[in-house]
Every structure is written in structure tokens, then in C-alpha cells.
Amino acid sequence: MLYYLFEYLEKQxxxxxxxxxxxxxFRAGMxxxxxxxxxMVYGKRIILFLQxxxxxxxxxDLGLEGQRQKAGTPTMGGLIIIMSTLLPVVLFADIKNIxxxxxxxxxxxxxxxxxxxxxxxxxxxxxxxxxGRFKIMGQVVLGLIVGATLYFHPEVTIKEKDTTxxxxxxxxxxxxxxxxxxxxxxxxxxxxxxxxxxxxxSWTGEGMEEYAWLIFIPVVILxxxxxxxxxxxxxxxxxxxxxxxxxxxxxxxxxxxxxGNIQFSDYLDIFYIPRVGELLVFIAAFVGALIGFLWYNTxxxxxxxxxxxxxxxxxxxxxxxxxxxxxxxxxxxxxxxxAESLSVMLQVGYFKHTKKKYGEGKRIFLMxxxxxxxxxxxxxxxxxxxxxxxxxxxxxxxxxxxxKVR
Numbered sequence: 001m002l003y004y005l006f007e008y009l010e011k012q013x014x015x016x017x018x019x020x021x022x023x024x025x026f027r028a029g030m031x032x033x034x035x036x037x038x039x040m041v042y043g044k045r046i047i048l049f050l051q052x053x054x055x056x057x058x059x060x061d062l063g064l065e066g067q068r069q070k071a072g073t074p075t076m077g078g079l080i081i082i083m084s085t086l087l088p089v090v091l092f093a094d095i096k097n098i099x100x101x102x103x104x105x106x107x108x109x110x111x112x113x114x115x116x117x118x119x120x121x122x123x124x125x126x127x128x129x130x131x132g133r134f135k136i137m138g139q140v141v142l143g144l145i146v147g148a149t150l151y152f153h154p155e156v157t158i159k160e161k162d163t164t165x166x167x168x169x170x171x172x173x174x175x176x177x178x179x180x181x182x183x184x185x186x187x188x189x190x191x192x193x194x195x196x197x198x199x200x201x202s203w204t205g206e207g208m209e210e211y212a213w214l215i216f217i218p219v220v221i222l223x224x225x226x227x228x229x230x231x232x233x234x235x236x237x238x239x240x241x242x243x244x245x246x247x248x249x250x251x252x253x254x255x256x257x258x259x260g261n262i263q264f265s266d267y268l269d270i271f272y273i274p275r276v277g278e279l280l281v282f283i284a285a286f287v288g289a290l291i292g293f294l295w296y297n298t299x300x301x302x303x304x305x306x307x308x309x310x311x312x313x314x315x316x317x318x319x320x321x322x323x324x325x326x327x328x329x330x331x332x333x334x335x336x337x338x339a340e341s342l343s344v345m346l347q348v349g350y351f352k353h354t355k356k357k358y359g360e361g362k363r364i365f366l367m368x369x370x371x372x373x374x375x376x377x378x379x380x381x382x383x384x385x386x387x388x389x390x391x392x393x394x395x396x397x398x399x400x401x402x403x404k405v406r
Contacts, residue, residue, distance in 0.1 A: 028280040031088040032288035039084040039292020050074035078309025084289035093281040110315035113138040114307035143221030188402040230337030231314030238301040246290040251396040253283040333399040343370040
């Protein structure tokens with residue numbers, strides 16, 4: 001709403017373009033402040049409401065220290081994150097921006113899937129929650145919507161770099177780059193760091209570049225599904241998922257800042273993505289919501305985010321990474337999610353293999369996901385979470401360094 005007020009003032013009084021960038025950062029600052037206040041102030045009220053309605057987590061006995069004390073802790077805390085994100089976005093962002101629309105849809109869509117899962121666990125007393133195939137189906141549909149929008153929407157473009165040329169009169173003339181529709185992304189650590197998804201299908205015949213969506217959309221579906229499930233698996237001990245996600249989203253905010261600024265993108269030799277700078281407002285609100293939620297989620301947690309929060313967080317992270325053309329950095333930037341998911345896949349795969357081969361299943365880890373392995377080794381929750389955060393910060397730094405190291 002305030003965005004349109006400033007847009008009107010800019011047109012009315014012909015404010016310089018620099019002030020628009022300054023106001024963008026101002027709106028991002030206001031968004032993070034508002035989301036933080038909403039999460040901290042109304043978070044407590046939501047916790048008390050959930051306690052009154054006895055909407056608490058039913059804990060499976062996994063033989064972990066301190067586990068039983070968590071029984072009955074309010075869950076569905078993802079509602080705090082969603083509310084604290086969307087309200088500042090509506091207030092301070094350009095809600096007509098295609099990237100903002102996509103992220104709002106992602107937040108609501110994944111929030112609904114997670115809410116249904118938590119509802120079944122709590123009110124239907126079914127610890128398995130929503131069946132896995134329905135979760136996957138919801139993630140696939142979201143990936144299809146996001147992929148198709150990013151591929152076909154006319155406002156989703158990248159801009160060619162401005163160049164110079166010498167005219168016939170031997171004068172230097174500036175040639176401004178044009179916006180173009182290309183499904184291209186940045187490849188980390190490589191000098192020629194551009195990857196065009198169309199190249200993966202163009203070899204099949206002339207004119208096949210038009211069908212690049214056959215490659216791009218499945219890639220988007222895979223990323224959305226993988227990251228949202230990775231965030232879901234990471235949400236197992238107090239503060240781990242929220243803290244790790246805040247680090248990841250803050251890093252993606254830096255990528256959005258440089259990709260949405262023509263000077264920064266030119267200096268760093270990355271794509272300039274028109275209109276993507278507006279993501280800063282959403283990202284700021286999301287980071288504020290995560291930190292505000294963390295106030296109540298650190299050990300000992302007063303509330304759990306549940307699938308309402310974890311699936312939403314994973315979906316939003318995936319979509320932001322794809323929008324800023326940094327999806328190939330996900331294995332590094334989201335290394336915590338990746339390690340948690342990999343530990344589960346290795347554990348299940350190895351157990352099934354050894355059971356089939358030897359008649360008795362064997363395990364690689366004491367327990368999966370990975371954070372439970374360290375709990376079994378009698379590390380305190382706070383130590384595990386803090387060390388995972390430190391690793392997350394290191395991975396974020398490596399991801400940022402890829403902007404220049406090639």
C-alpha cells in the first residue's frame with residue numbers, strides 16, 4: 001500500500017531515480033521491523049491460544065534425551081511465520097510485482113498443505129499426518145505453477161549488458177541492452193558462468209529451443225519438492241530449522257539485491273534481472289518473521305513450527321533461489337537441508353539393502369535425520385543447533401564468494 005503512495009509522490013513531484021532505490025531499502029527495513037514485532041507480540045498470544053485449545057505436539061518415543069518433556073508443546077507455529085510475513089508484504093511491497101505474487105502464492109499454498117498435515121496429526125490423532133503422496137502432489141502442483149509462470153510470463157526477463165560501439169564518425173556510442181526471455185541461470189565457480197536450459201534440448205533438432213519448458217519446469221518441480229522436504233526433515237530440534245533458514249534467506253536477499261541492481265550486477269558479471277529488487281521487501285519480512293519466531297522456538301521451545309512452517313519455509317527458499325537464478329547453489333547454500341535429507345536416504349537405502357542381502361538391516365547413523373544421530377551421541381540440543389548454525393553461516397559465505405570466485 002505504501003509502495004503505491006510513494007509511486008504517486010514520485011510521479012507528482014518527479015523525484016530522482018536514486019530516491020526510489022533508497023525507498024526500496026527503506027521499505028525492506030520497515031518490513032523486517034514490522035514482521036519482527038508482529039511475530040514477537042502476537043506470537044505470545046498465539047502460543048497462549050494454542051495452549052488453551054490444547055493444540056500440542058504428540059511426541060513419538062524415539063529414546064532421545066529430554067524428548068518426553070516436549071510432549072504437549074503447542075505446534076502449528078508456522079502460522080506465526082506466515083502471518084508475520086504476509087502482513088508487512090501487503091503493506092510495503094508492490095503486490096502487482098510478478099515475483100511478489102509468486103512468493104505470496106507459495107507461502108499460502110505450502111502453508112495450507114502443512115496446516116492440513118498438522119491438523120490430521122493433532123485433531124485426528126494420526127501421527128503420520130497427511131499421506132506422503134498428497135504432500136508430494138501439492139509440491140508438484142506448486143512447482144508446475146511456479147515453473148510455468150517463470151517461463152511464460154512476459155515480465156520475467158533478464159537484461160543484456162550495455163555495450164559501446166564506434167560509429168562511422170569514430171564516436172563512441174552506448175548501446176543499451178534489451179530485456180530478453182531466456183531460461184538461463186548462473187553456474188557457481190565457473191568463468192563462463194551462464195547455463196541456458198534451452199541448450200539441454202536444442203541438440204535434438206532445429207527450433208527445439210522453444211520447448212525448453214520441458215526441461216525447465218521439471219527442474220523447478222524437483223527443486224521445490226526437494227528443498228521443502230529438506231526443510232521439513234531439518235525441523236526436529238528446537239531452533240534448528242528456523243535459525244538455519246534465516247541464514248539461507250538472508251543470503252538470498254544479498255543475491256536479490258545485486259541481481260536487481262544494474263551497477264552491482266554489471267560489476268559482479270551476473271544477470272541483471274529487472275523487477276527482482278522488489279524481492280528485498282518480501283525477504284526482509286520473511287527474515288524478520290523467522291527471527292521473531294525463533295524468540296519462542298529456541299531451547300526450550302515454547303512452540304513448534306510444525307509442517308505448517310517447515311514446508312512453507314522450504315517452498316519459499318526454493319522459489320526465491322529459482323527467481324534470482326541461483327538454484328544451482330542450493331546444494332551449498334542449503335547444505336544443512338541437503339545433509340539432513342541425504343542422511344535419511346542413505347539410512348533407509350542401506351538398511352533395506354543389508355536386510356535383503358544379510359537378512360538383518362544395518363544402519364549407517366545411530367538415527368536419522370542427522371541431528372538425531374548427534375542426539376544419540378548425547379550432544380545437547382543447544383550445542384547441535386549452534387554448530388549447525390555455524391556450518392550454515394560458513395556455507396552462506398561460500399555461496400556469496402561464488403559471485404566473484406570463478
